[in-house]
Amino acid sequence: MDILDIMRTGPVIPVIVIDRLEDAVPLARALVAGGVRVLELTLRTPVALKAIEAIANEVEGAIIGVGTIARVQDFDASLKAGALFGVSPGLTPELIAAARDSALPLLPGVMTPSDVIAARAAGFTELKLFPAQQAGGIGMLKALAGPFPDVTFCPTGGISAATAADFLVLPNVACVGGSWLTPAEAVAGKDWARITELARQACALARPALQGETSS
Numbered sequence: 001m002d003i004l005d006i007m008r009t010g011p012v013i014p015v016i017v018i019d020r021l022e023d024a025v026p027l028a029r030a031l032v033a034g035g036v037r038v039l040e041l042t043l044r045t046p047v048a049l050k051a052i053e054a055i056a057n058e059v060e061g062a063i064i065g066v067g068t069i070a071r072v073q074d075f076d077a078s079l080k081a082g083a084l085f086g087v088s089p090g091l092t093p094e095l096i097a098a099a100r101d102s103a104l105p106l107l108p109g110v111m112t113p114s115d116v117i118a119a120r121a122a123g124f125t126e127l128k129l130f131p132a133q134q135a136g137g138i139g140m141l142k143a144l145a146g147p148f149p150d151v152t153f154c155p156t157g158g159i160s161a162a163t164a165a166d167f168l169v170l171p172n173v174a175c176v177g178g179s180w181l182t183p184a185e186a187v188a189g190k191d192w193a194r195i196t197e198l199a200r201q202a203c204a205l206a207r208p209a210l211q212g213e214t215s216s
């Protein structure tokens with residue numbers, strides 16, 4: 001799958017933080033049970049790579065990716081763990097070079113028009129707008145559509161169940177990312193049923209047909 005296929009799989013990519021390795025598989029199963037298959041597990045905790053490996057090996061239907069890619073060595077480590085894609089909060093010349101050398105498809109983060117220009121020059125036309133709300137939210141995405149009609153965004157950061165639909169109607173948005181599907185207290189309390197319900201609600205959000213997409 002390339003990044004656009006991954007972005008078009010569902011309207012919401014959950015951004016996941018795993019503190020206890022034992023939570024990884026049941027949490028991923030809860031999301032998949034609710035219809036959310038694309039999962040971004042952040043490299044923010046010491047168990048993150050092991051958690052990705054466990055999900056890759058044990059959770060049928062999950063399309064597991066790595067979030068918080070910020071260092072060159074993260075690409076190899078992510079592939080070894082079984083990740084199918086990577087997401088970075090930003091993009092540097094070092095990360096561009098590492099992405100070129102790696103088989104891991106990357107969804108790079110941008111926040112300004114200059115970032116978009118640099119990312120596009122490096123060959124990326126699917127981008128994560130991060131942090132989306134803080135960068136200007138809906139107004140920013142509408143403004144970026146003018147000079148960058150060929151760029152498709154996954155806005156992430158500051159988006160909630162209440163605001164996701166407003167982002168998803170924008171023609172240059174394929175999906176949104178967010179942590180609201182996996183609230184910290186639900187994970188701490190192993191409330192997998194709640195997470196499945198949040199996933200179901202996220203799946204019910206209407207995803208617009210993108211330009212050039214045929215209905216089937």
Ligand SMILES: O=C(O)C(=O)C[C@H](O)[C@H](O)COP(=O)(O)O
Nearest residue numbers: 015042068089156157158178179
């Ligand atoms: O760790 C990373 O690299 C990230 O990707 C950051 C996340 O995308 C945001 O932290 C999610 O933002 P919230 O939905 O506002 O919680």
